[in-house]
Amino acid sequence: MAGILIYSEKSKLALELLTAARLIAKDNGLDVKVLCINSDEQAEEMVARGAETYHIKGQIIELADTAAVASALQEAVGKLDTSIVLLSSNRRGKELAGRLAQKLDAGCLSDVTSLQVKGGKVQCSRNALGGATISVQQIETDRQVIALAPRSFEPASPQDGGSLKEMAILVGASNIKVLESRSKAGDVVDIEAAEILVVVGQGMEQADMLLAESIARSLGGEIACSKPIATDKKWLPEDRIVGLSGKKCKPQLAIILGVSGQVQFNVGIRDANTIVAINNDENAYILQMADYAMVADLKVILPELSKTLG
């Protein structure tokens, strides 16, 4: 057991990993090392947070080629003598986690939302059974790859003691050619960051969307939805989906309109501080997980609520 290596292509997520790595290191007495790939900006930022930083610089490693990034990390793990690798569980990180774990013959856990160290082992919590349960698991192999869900840890704060070294690795030929990379258009709203969310589901009619939006605006919040509203009905873009295959949100307040409350949805909103649920079906499960539950017809309630708040 010699150290923890962290890597994410996103600086913001790398800072969260640094916090988590220090938590593990404190209990296990391990060194924390950071790998950056072709990003001066990230390398400087990590040094400013007091991290022992290694920078692979100027070598062509295509981030779109997961196999190539995994090879780079495998080499870094060997050179830096680290046993635990922390990655972010965004899409790139999750894809990378499995490939790297296979290379290292390591156990791997992804979408980890919290961790604690007990008896030298890192116990990881993650959703299981489609979000119905939270399982606590630990990796038994010496080498471990753990991918942490974004926003599960605070970003590390600035501190002294950082260092920066360049690192060179072997680079092979790539089978993947990037023809084009384009930013996703339009919607810049990040529902994961919203303090207040109004979440709409299939129990609502499209004509009432304007009312739901107006309620969200009055409260200074954003509008979000259950999966079918975006994928089937297309009333909202897919980055507004709350749930297992969408976003996991932790707003101060969630007002949930016409959502029945299946597990795959609930997992995306159950960390909200306060939940208000309005549904016309008194047996809807969502009412059981609400702080304030209202059985009512949305067609009647929404105009009234919108007017009162407006």
Add this chain to the structure above:
Amino acid sequence: MNIIVAMKQVPDLQQVRIRNREPVIEGVPYTLGIIDKNALEAGIQLKEATGSNLIVVSAGNEEVEETIKEALAAGADEAYLVLDDKLDGMESSLTASLLAATIKKIEEVGLVIFGEGSGDNYSGQVGSRVAEILDLPQVGYVSKIELDGTTAKITRSLEDCEELLEVQLPMVVTVLGDINEPRIPSVSQILKAGRKPKEILELDDLDIEIPKDKKISTLSNLAPETDRKRVAVKSVSDLITALQAEGFVGR
């Protein structure tokens, strides 16, 4: 060319009940992973466009043979199944070795398609692990696939951007749940599915060693405790009063 779709049998999550915070899996029927069905549909569409042969692969307990019929009905031409009741609840790394060893038995593999996460565990590792074992390029979170001879044009959809990639075949992809709308097989397709060829493999047929020790141990698996007020609200004005008391209105 053979197109491979890997699918996982999972308990039907809609029917999993929670008793004293423990999930009750016993008696819950099996189904195919929900995103796996998108992987299958992607495979069927590519098969139709290119005249390829579509093979579904899966590993699990003996029930898989029945569960996989749905995939054969929907359009897979044949199935390669690793069946052993010992495989119930196996971890991702073992699933990956079994699937990779099975795929190695198939010739002229052009594309291996997975869903981006399984229906139950959703750890998203198996596709990446299989790509590594087979030493193939991979692209995850795919929203579009076009095959063009010996290469594929793949669109990967990340949180904030989309990448259009050209990849040398053979390769591994994992697809998103919104890449397509899976078709529902007709009654006559379901009836014919039983006659499609199935290659049933036992663990001894595969060139791998099953590790004695698990890489992951599960310490607990419980429904989260919910600590909600559960106040029944009768009117909009009561709701507004509550929101005011919580400090969300009239701040």
